[in-house]
Amino acid sequence: MDKVTVGIPRAIPYYDGGEFWKSFFQQCGINVLFSPPTTKEMVDRGSFLAPDEMCLSMKIYLGHLDYLEGKCDYLLVPRIDRFDDTNQTCTNFLSFYDLAKHYFKTPILNYNMDNQNDLLDAALEIGSSLSIPGIQILKAYEIALEKEKEKKKIRNQKQLELLKEKQKKVLIVSHAYNVHDAFIGSELLKLLKENNITILYSDYFLSEDTNPLASTLSKKLYWKYSKDSIGSIPLCENVDGIVFLSTFPCGLDSLVHELVIRKINKPYLNLVIDNLSSFTGLETRVESFVDLLEQS
Amino acid sequence: MGSYSVPIYYLLTHILENEIVKPREITSNTIELGSKYSPDFVCTPFKYTLGTMIESVEDGANILLQMGGGCRYGYYHELQEKILKDLGYSCTVLNLVSGGKRISYQELKKYPIKIKKRHFLKSLIITKKMVFYMDKMDDYIRMNRCYESEVGSFDKVRKEMLIAFSKVKGLRDLKKTYRKYKKKMTSLPLQIPEKRIRVGLIGELYTLMEPAANEEIEKLLNSYGFEVKRYTNVTYLLFQKKRKVRKYLKNFFVKYRMGADALDNIYHTKELCEEGYDGIIHIKSSFCTPEIGAMPLIEKVAEEHDVPVLFLSMDMHTSKVGFLTRMEAFCDMLEMRKE
Numbered sequence: 001m002d003k004v005t006v007g008i009p010r011a012i013p014y015y016d017g018g019e020f021w022k023s024f025f026q027q028c029g030i031n032v033l034f035s036p037p038t039t040k041e042m043v044d045r046g047s048f049l050a051p052d053e054m055c056l057s058m059k060i061y062l063g064h065l066d067y068l069e070g071k072c073d074y075l076l077v078p079r080i081d082r083f084d085d086t087n088q089t090c091t092n093f094l095s096f097y098d099l100a101k102h103y104f105k106t107p108i109l110n111y112n113m114d115n116q117n118d119l120l121d122a123a124l125e126i127g128s129s130l131s132i133p134g135i136q137i138l139k140a141y142e143i144a145l146e147k148e149k150e151k152k153k154i155r156n157q158k159q160l161e162l163l164k165e166k167q168k169k170v171l172i173v174s175h176a177y178n179v180h181d182a183f184i185g186s187e188l189l190k191l192l193k194e195n196n197i198t199i200l201y202s203d204y205f206l207s208e209d210t211n212p213l214a215s216t217l218s219k220k221l222y223w224k225y226s227k228d229s230i231g232s233i234p235l236c237e238n239v240d241g242i243v244f245l246s247t248f249p250c251g252l253d254s255l256v257h258e259l260v261i262r263k264i265n266k267p268y269l270n271l272v273i274d275n276l277s278s279f280t281g282l283e284t285r286v287e288s289f290v291d292l293l294e295q296s
Numbered sequence: 297m298g299s300y301s302v303p304i305y306y307l308l309t310h311i312l313e314n315e316i317v318k319p320r321e322i323t324s325n326t327i328e329l330g331s332k333y334s335p336d337f338v339c340t341p342f343k344y345t346l347g348t349m350i351e352s353v354e355d356g357a358n359i360l361l362q363m364g365g366g367c368r369y370g371y372y373h374e375l376q377e378k379i380l381k382d383l384g385y386s387c388t389v390l391n392l393v394s395g396g397k398r399i400s401y402q403e404l405k406k407y408p409i410k411i412k413k414r415h416f417l418k419s420l421i422i423t424k425k426m427v428f429y430m431d432k433m434d435d436y437i438r439m440n441r442c443y444e445s446e447v448g449s450f451d452k453v454r455k456e457m458l459i460a461f462s463k464v465k466g467l468r469d470l471k472k473t474y475r476k477y478k479k480k481m482t483s484l485p486l487q488i489p490e491k492r493i494r495v496g497l498i499g500e501l502y503t504l505m506e507p508a509a510n511e512e513i514e515k516l517l518n519s520y521g522f523e524v525k526r527y528t529n530v531t532y533l534l535f536q537k538k539r540k541v542r543k544y545l546k547n548f549f550v551k552y553r554m555g556a557d558a559l560d561n562i563y564h565t566k567e568l569c570e571e572g573y574d575g576i577i578h579i580k581s582s583f584c585t586p587e588i589g590a591m592p593l594i595e596k597v598a599e600e601h602d603v604p605v606l607f608l609s610m611d612m613h614t615s616k617v618g619f620l621t622r623m624e625a626f627c628d629m630l631e632m633r634k635e
Contacts, residue, residue, distance in 0.1 A: 091558070
């Protein structure tokens with residue numbers, strides 16, 4: 001029998017768990033196909049499929065799924081409701097599966113995470129639908145989790161070292177799926193690097209550290225990824241400036257970033273990206289922000 | 297929130313010793329005030345409620361009550377409180393429901409709220425019943441107002457009923473009042489034509505229930521001579537939704553709950569189509585995330601049953617004329633299909 005191929009889109013859920021699923025499937029002897037970094041075609045394709053008002057990140061997610069359509073045996077599409085009651089997700093995460101099923105014909109490998117189901121349940125769900133023996137699933141799960149942890153630790157260590165540097169430092173507060181996306185974040189990162197600015201990512205810190213710290217800025221916040229990202233602000237007190245990066249029209253960031261901006265007293269840049277953003281406009285805004293940092 | 301201010305005001309005046317400030321009705325001034333101080337691409341209910349809050353604080357309120365839902369609605373209160381404080385008002389915004397849980401009594405005690413222990417339960421039951429009666433009456437009005445012989449007769453009775461409701465003394469009194477006005481309402485003369493056109497109204501809850509946010513769409517449809525059916529009301533949201541959602545997930549092509557009322561709306565679309573409704577109007581505030589996720593699926597269901605759907609997205613920039621044009625075009629189309 002030929003090896004089964006599972007397609008994983010390099011968009012929203014990839015940035016929290018993509019590595020885990022990659023090593024998990026490898027341990028189980030299943031091929032993994034990642035979609036390439038976001039291209040303009042994917043954005044256009046996603047925008048064509050989705051309703052107009054859907055957020056750009058979600059459009060990109062659909063674009064990636066569309067790229068993988070027909071190129072693999074299964075698409076990995078989760079449905080993530082919450083990790084616990086104070087760590088929920090955006091409602092888009094709840095509709096991944098049903099939307100993907102509506103738009104695409106490739107069979108879907110689906111796992112569900114909510115109050116009752118954690119990552120282990122998800123791994124068991126996926127494993128059993130591919131009829132992998134239980135012991136192998138558990139073994140693969142352990143190894144994959146260990147590998148992911150190790151990677152996160154190294155990332156975190158690097159960040160902490162960067163914090164001690166003397167250069168001008170900027171913290172990017174954003175969801176991982178925005179700042180690391182090739183379409184949304186890459187221009188900003190390139191511009192900052194050209195200006196010799198050290199970049200710290202809010203999502204590269206460990207969630208265990210940042211998540212509890214979020215309450216210093218917002219007591220009643222109940223979204224996991226927002227908590228993780230704004231929790232990095234009290235952690236990085238000696239950065240020179242903060243960049244808030246979000247996509248249009250992100251429901252969570254529209255409220256959370258506004259609240260945080262009202263509470264911090266540091267230079268900040270609030271960037272909202274949509275699929276019509278012009279590069280020159282971005283350049284002007286980043287340059288004036290960098291000038292501001294150099295004067296302070 | 298629309299006419300629900302009557303039961304809410306009734307409840308608060310009966311269970312609290314604090315002075316209650318009745319919010320002003322939403323006008324264009326409220327909306328302008330709210331949008332001026334809101335973030336740009338937040339959903340519209342935030343702007344409307346913020347505007348009302350500013351007005352109420354100016355009228356002397358210092359504790360504002362806000363509810364929560366299954367989307368970013370539950371987080372409104374924290375930012376709204378911060379905005380109000382930055383504007384120089386001293387007040388607290390108290391969220392009664394957050395993360396799907398009701399506020400605990402211990403937490404409530406921290407605020408300067410005095411609850412009357414006497415008649416507490418009684419007032420609660422009366423309010424629940426009052427909302428129930430109101431919703432029942434409104435359902436009847438939506439179905440029949442389009443056939444009234446004398447324009448405005450339904451609205452007049454409804455207004456009288458609400459005034460009478462606000463003065464009821466007990467449960468029995470409430471029941472008596474309701475029966476009286478129900479009789480009055482059902483005895484109003486009707487002119488029912490042969491061809492009846494029925495439209496289902498679904499969408500996001502705030503825009504559906506607040507007439508100021510939806511340009512009084514129900515009245516408009518009724519004035520065209522269309523019957524209107526709407527599922528979403530307070531009775532549904534508070535007392536029936538939980539039970540019904542479990543039913544929706546059985547034998548349905550949608551596998552999971554999709555946040556807020558998205559699943560409900562998809563299911564209702566199917567129900568409306570199967571009941572033979574002539575058209576469906578989906579209305580929401582701009583950028584309402586859960587509803588945007590539901591829209592492709594609503595479209596799919598309606599297409600399968602060959603029922604036209606009109607998607608409306610409302611915010612303070614919606615021009616009345618543009619809105620009317622779209623509505624008229626849709627309604628003309630429905631009439632032509634019927635012939």
